[in-house]
Amino acid sequence: MAKYWSWLFFLVPVLGTVLFWVSADSQSWPLLQHWFPRDVSEYGHIIDSLFMVILWLTGIVFIATEVALAWFMWRYEAHTNKKQVKFIHGSHNLEVVWTVIPAATLLFIAIYQMNAWAETKVREPNNPGVRVEVTGRQFEWRLRYPGEDGNFDTPDDLYSVNVLHVPVDEDILVELKSADVLHDFFLPNLRVKQDAVPGMKIPVWFRATETGVFDLVCAELCGWGHYKMKGHIKIESREEFDAWLVELKQKQHQSVTPPGEEEQ
Amino acid sequence: MSTASKRDQGHASHEPARSHGIGHFIGTYVFSRDHKIIGLQFLFSTLIWFLVGGLLALAVRWQVAWPWGEGAPFGIQGMPILGNLFFAEQGGQISPEFYTMLFTMHATVMIFFVIIPILAGAFGNYLIPLMIGADDMAFPTLNMLSYWFMWPAFIVMTAAFFVEGGGPAAGWTSYPPLSVLTEAAPGSGTGQTLWLVGVTLVGISSMMGSINYLTTILQMRAPGMTMFRLPLTIWAMFITALLQAFALPVLTAAGFMQLADRLVGTGFFLPDGATANNMVAATGGGQPLLWQHLFWFYSHPAVYIMILPAMGMVSDIISCFARKPIFGYKPMVYSISGIAGLGFVVWGHHMFVSGMNPFLGMTFMVATMMIALPSAIKVFNWLGTIWGGKLLFTTPMLFALSFVSMFIIGGLSGIFMAATPVDIFIHDTYFIVAHFHYVLFAGTAMGVFGAIYFWFPKMFGRMMNESWGKVHFFFTFVFLNGTFFPMHILGVVGFPRRLADAYQYAVFHNLQPMNEFITWCAIGMVAAQAVFVVNFVYSIFLGKRVGRNPWGANGLEWSAPSPPGHGNFDFQPIVYRGPYEYGSPESDTDFYPQIQPPPEKPAAVPAGEPVVATS
Numbered sequence: 027m028a029k030y031w032s033w034l035f036f037l038v039p040v041l042g043t044v045l046f047w048v049s050a051d052s053q054s055w056p057l058l059q060h061w062f063p064r065d066v067s068e069y070g071h072i073i074d075s076l077f078m079v080i081l082w083l084t085g086i087v088f089i090a091t092e093v094a095l096a097w098f099m100w101r102y103e104a105h106t107n108k109k110q111v112k113f114i115h116g117s118h119n120l121e122v123v124w125t126v127i128p129a130a131t132l133l134f135i136a137i138y139q140m141n142a143w144a145e146t147k148v149r150e151p152n153n154p155g156v157r158v159e160v161t162g163r164q165f166e167w168r169l170r171y172p173g174e175d176g177n178f179d180t181p182d183d184l185y186s187v188n189v190l191h192v193p194v195d196e197d198i199l200v201e202l203k204s205a206d207v208l209h210d211f212f213l214p215n216l217r218v219k220q221d222a223v224p225g226m227k228i229p230v231w232f233r234a235t236e237t238g239v240f241d242l243v244c245a246e247l248c249g250w251g252h253y254k255m256k257g258h259i260k261i262e263s264r265e266e267f268d269a270w271l272v273e274l275k276q277k278q279h280q281s282v283t284p285p286g287e288e289e290q
Numbered sequence: 291m292s293t294a295s296k297r298d299q300g301h302a303s304h305e306p307a308r309s310h311g312i313g314h315f316i317g318t319y320v321f322s323r324d325h326k327i328i329g330l331q332f333l334f335s336t337l338i339w340f341l342v343g344g345l346l347a348l349a350v351r352w353q354v355a356w357p358w359g360e361g362a363p364f365g366i367q368g369m370p371i372l373g374n375l376f377f378a379e380q381g382g383q384i385s386p387e388f389y390t391m392l393f394t395m396h397a398t399v400m401i402f403f404v405i406i407p408i409l410a411g412a413f414g415n416y417l418i419p420l421m422i423g424a425d426d427m428a429f430p431t432l433n434m435l436s437y438w439f440m441w442p443a444f445i446v447m448t449a450a451f452f453v454e455g456g457g458p459a460a461g462w463t464s465y466p467p468l469s470v471l472t473e474a475a476p477g478s479g480t481g482q483t484l485w486l487v488g489v490t491l492v493g494i495s496s497m498m499g500s501i502n503y504l505t506t507i508l509q510m511r512a513p514g515m516t517m518f519r520l521p522l523t524i525w526a527m528f529i530t531a532l533l534q535a536f537a538l539p540v541l542t543a544a545g546f547m548q549l550a551d552r553l554v555g556t557g558f559f560l561p562d563g564a565t566a567n568n569m570v571a572a573t574g575g576g577q578p579l580l581w582q583h584l585f586w587f588y589s590h591p592a593v594y595i596m597i598l599p600a601m602g603m604v605s606d607i608i609s610c611f612a613r614k615p616i617f618g619y620k621p622m623v624y625s626i627s628g629i630a631g632l633g634f635v636v637w638g639h640h641m642f643v644s645g646m647n648p649f650l651g652m653t654f655m656v657a658t659m660m661i662a663l664p665s666a667i668k669v670f671n672w673l674g675t676i677w678g679g680k681l682l683f684t685t686p687m688l689f690a691l692s693f694v695s696m697f698i699i700g701g702l703s704g705i706f707m708a709a710t711p712v713d714i715f716i717h718d719t720y721f722i723v724a725h726f727h728y729v730l731f732a733g734t735a736m737g738v739f740g741a742i743y744f745w746f747p748k749m750f751g752r753m754m755n756e757s758w759g760k761v762h763f764f765f766t767f768v769f770l771n772g773t774f775f776p777m778h779i780l781g782v783v784g785f786p787r788r789l790a791d792a793y794q795y796a797v798f799h800n801l802q803p804m805n806e807f808i809t810w811c812a813i814g815m816v817a818a819q820a821v822f823v824v825n826f827v828y829s830i831f832l833g834k835r836v837g838r839n840p841w842g843a844n845g846l847e848w849s850a851p852s853p854p855g856h857g858n859f860d861f862q863p864i865v866y867r868g869p870y871e872y873g874s875p876e877s878d879t880d881f882y883p884q885i886q887p888p889p890e891k892p893a894a895v896p897a898g899e900p901v902v903a904t905s
């Protein structure tokens with residue numbers, strides 16, 4: 027009877043695999059949209075595929091070790107295993123095998139990731155289509171575009187809040203700042219995440235490949251209103267983007283309210 | 291009459307002369323310097339806090355499943371109990387800042403009041419002298435103080451709930467400037483100051499414990515107990531104590547720096563002109579990232595402080611109930627040491643998207659990948675241990691095996707986070723929450739349950755009920771997987787931690803049913819602990835009485851009386867071999883206690899030597 031405990035342990039790899047499989051299959055009810063959100067960026071699919079590489083590698087190890095555990099529990103239960111216990115203290119060869127193989131695999135994973143990391147965090151684009159300063163502030167996103175002269179801190183700077191307009195198919199360089207506490211600039215659909223740190227200006231870049239409106243999430247605890255520090259990214263064609271900039275400029279000139287306060 | 295009183299005096303000779311009445315009671319059970327009493331004090335205190343932390347977790351889960359109580363089952367308005375207690379005027383609907391306080395205190399309680407002290411404080415204290423054959427710790431008074439320094443921490447943390455502005459709400463990581471600027475959050479007032487004082491006091495307690503464990507293990511082993519005859523539990527405790535001794539000073543210093551920032555206006559962690567919520571700007575001149583480096587320089591090794599002792603205890607339990615020697619004793623020791631060594635150079639993997647130099651991220655990625663290696667070696671050796679054994683599925687064994695099974699999940703999911711590009715997306719999502727709960731609850735806490743069932747007969751001279759133990763195991767195992775496994779999926783969608791209401795975002799809108807399922811499982815998991823509580827309390831008083839060695843185990847502690855008296859051993863233990871010689875052909879029984887002389891000596895155990903019960 028006692029050996030049936032192994033079934034409980036056998037369920038772990040079975041149900042675990044099923045859950046991941048069903049979630050990853052975008053067609054299957056009941057877990058629709060329980061996988062990566064739609065990717066609308068140039069580099070998103072690289073991150074997703076790196077995830078999948080690791081998922082396959084770890085998945086194989088997960089299933090193999092969990093099944094071995096359950097099988098040993100079934101096979102070597104005391105009352106049904108009539109053989110003597112194997113009185114051994116280990117095996118040098120096995121230790122070498124299961125040290126070297128995982129070490130090589132792990133090193134492979136690490137080196138395999140380097141380029142993607144460099145693309146997303148090290149190799150800043152030289153000629154970004156748009157530069158925009160994003161400043162996290164309890165509990166909103168303040169946005170500043172450099173205006174026609176292309177430089178910040180000049181009189182033609184344009185201010186907006188919470189809805190980040192960017193043109194599609196161009197490199198966007200965000201200069202990320204914070205006005206008070208830590209925030210985190212998280213664009214789930216573009217696989218972008220970067221903490222905003224007061225006192226630092228952190229470059230973030232991405233290139234969107236589809237138009238549409240997507241979520242901008244604050245992903246670093248920033249106080250009581252953290253959950254509602256919600257913004258959007260509006261990805262649009264270059265023409266629409268330019269038109270919006272013109273509109274923003276006109277509004278700003280007419281406006282008597284101080285810059286940054288206007289919500290469109 | 292005269293002989294009796296003489297014997298009494300002899301027995302109580304360790305105590306002061308006036309050894310009766312209230313002073314005696316206080317000296318023996320309250321301010322005791324006996325490592326076993328101190329261990330039990332730690333055990334009872336941490337188990338009570340475990341309950342508090344679990345209930346806080348349910349409050350967090352309630353909010354995540356039904357934000358602001360909307361749509362909650364059975365027509366419940368707002369949040370049960372806590373809502374009525376603190377938010378009666380709002381119809382029990384909690385405030386968002388209360389939610390931030392809930393998860394801050396859940397983590398704080400679980401880490402600083404449960405996991406760390408239950409491993410090192412309760413089991414370290416109880417087991418180290420017994421398993422190495424010593425009569426007590428090297429510094430009994432220091433040991434007593436290590437427990438009593440927990441009490442100011444308990445009081446200060448509890449008080450933090452009730453001060454103006456409410457409890458600390460900057461997360462257990464207490465990142466500045468949120469935790470330093472008093473206007474940044476309601477809980478960043480007095481509550482945060484008390485939190486820092488409380489954590490520092492816990493640190494002092496841990497430091498006193500770790501010095502004691504190191505000294506005791508190095509200096510007080512019984513004759514014949516070489517370092518490589520130590521049980522893996524003791525090796526794990528030893529390495530853990532080393533980690534504590536080297537990492538804790540950094541946290542303590544960082545804690546004082548944050549206190550100074552808050553109270554006397556230094557600016558270690560504040561940039562120039564730091565401000566929040568229109569408060570007067572601080573002078574600053576510091577760096578918020580400095581705190582993160584210092585904090586994780588402690589708290590990453592602390593992650594191993596929170597798992598290594600459980601790994602050690604699980605190794606002992608598995609070997610005992612596989613009736614087979616542990617597979618690869620020395621590789622196990624080396625991998626514990628390897629985890630500890632690498633543990634000091636991986637803290638940056640908590641900071642991949644923090645704004646830290648991205649080149650550093652690459653270095654930390656390689657180091658972090660490599661730390662998965664000793665963990666993998668340990669798993670393979672556990673599998674090697676049960677291979678070819680004769681497994682007895684007692685309650686402690688089931689918990690120990692579940693530790694292995696769950697640690698595989700928690701270990702593998704760590705590889706995703708170590709990969710920096712993948713971490714960009716899953717950082718601060720429920721993938722992380724799933725990962726560390728698989729390590730800390732499904733791993734460590736299950737290991738701790740196993741250890742409680744295993745050493746309970748030694749602690750109280752009585753067994754816990756096996757059938758109810760298995761009921762407890764079954765429901766805990768099922769519900770914990772129901773709770774934590776789906777969180778991986780939430781993480782893949784990008785569902786962020788610490789959001790009071792994430793469903794307003796279009797990408798996360800459809801995740802509520804899964805979160806409701808998780809909450810139901812969490813409720814089931816906490817409810818299943820009632821079985822444990824009843825079994826535990828009942829068995830202390832009415833459990834089946836047992837002799838010295840009810841499990842047929844080899845360790846030295848099983849040759850002492852159950853429970854051991856003051857001074858532990860009623861004979862001088864002499865150690866002839868390591869603790870894992872189960873199924874040895876040299877022995878008539880399927881176990882071979884460390885104190886049993888080898889057969890070259892006179893065949894039978896000579897009269898007068900202690901006879902080990904073989905029930």
